[in-house]
Amino acid sequence: MDTNTQRAEISSITLAHLLDRLEHAEVEEKPFPHFFVTNLLPSKIYEQLLDSFPEVSYYEHYTKYDQDGAGTRYRMMMTDKNMSGLPPETNSLWLGVRDALGDPQVKRSIFRQLKSGIAYRFGISPDEAEDVPAYPNPALMRETTGYAIKPHPDTRKKVITMQIAMPQDETQQHLGMGLYRLSASPPSLLKKPKGFKRVKQFSFLPNSANAFVVLNTLKKRSWHGREELPPDAGVRNTLLHIYYGEREHANDDLVSKFYAKAA
Numbered sequence: 001m002d003t004n005t006q007r008a009e010i011s012s013i014t015l016a017h018l019l020d021r022l023e024h025a026e027v028e029e030k031p032f033p034h035f036f037v038t039n040l041l042p043s044k045i046y047e048q049l050l051d052s053f054p055e056v057s058y059y060e061h062y063t064k065y066d067q068d069g070a071g072t073r074y075r076m077m078m079t080d081k082n083m084s085g086l087p088p089e090t091n092s093l094w095l096g097v098r099d100a101l102g103d104p105q106v107k108r109s110i111f112r113q114l115k116s117g118i119a120y121r122f123g124i125s126p127d128e129a130e131d132v133p134a135y136p137n138p139a140l141m142r143e144t145t146g147y148a149i150k151p152h153p154d155t156r157k158k159v160i161t162m163q164i165a166m167p168q169d170e171t172q173q174h175l176g177m178g179l180y181r182l183s184a185s186p187p188s189l190l191k192k193p194k195g196f197k198r199v200k201q202f203s204f205l206p207n208s209a210n211a212f213v214v215l216n217t218l219k220k221r222s223w224h225g226r227e228e229l230p231p232d233a234g235v236r237n238t239l240l241h242i243y244y245g246e247r248e249h250a251n252d253d254l255v256s257k258f259y260a261k262a263a
Helices: 004-022 041-049 088-102 105-112 115-122 128-131 170-175 186-188 252-259
Strands: 026-028 035-039 073-077 137-144 149-152 158-165 178-183 195-200 208-213 224-226 236-244
Touching: 004 041, 004 088, 004 105, 035 195, 041 088, 088 105, 088 252, 105 115, 105 128, 105 236, 115 128, 115 158, 115 208, 137 252, 178 186
Parallel strands: none
Antiparallel strands: 026 035, 035 208, 073 137, 137 236, 149 224, 158 208, 158 236, 178 195, 178 224
């Protein structure tokens, strides 16, 4: 099987599985609209992905997260160009999964699940949520001991943030993202992150994902973050799948493939 055929087959299998699993996502409204879903990708494909992570040399180094001069956070945008240096079969695997995630059917399903938050943000009916224009930009993230990010709502350029956890096993389940709310209680002011109370933490389980609507208004904000990864954290691998409101911030390859004809 040639690599293009292999990529198309992987994309087709992954897309069908994604659409089925997203229908089974556990949606919650508090502290802001979000969902959690397990077994997001086909199990055999997920196992293949675990065996084929790109070397760290392919990733961009976020120096602002360095701890004592050591890097803790890296990103690899999933563009055709960035993935082209991978071995052919590995390239077909990752791009097949990327293409499935970028499919407009997946976008519509995610937005439909989070319709209450989309409706609130854009002042529309929940029934209109899946039709809100938005464009995907997936990236591989690599984080290690010492990485931390304070509670923040995300930029308004983003519409939905989705994080796919990609650990080898369940030993990293304590490394998931936290959801927060502002708090002026004495305990919240005396410990990190100051002024916040963590109200939920996602389990960082193999092949699971969380997603939330980005809300950044005076009345409601999608506060989320990650406390410092402990010394035994190992590598925290994720696939960060973000939907932006403007095409200029999205993955050009996916926009050309799926959204070029959209108004």
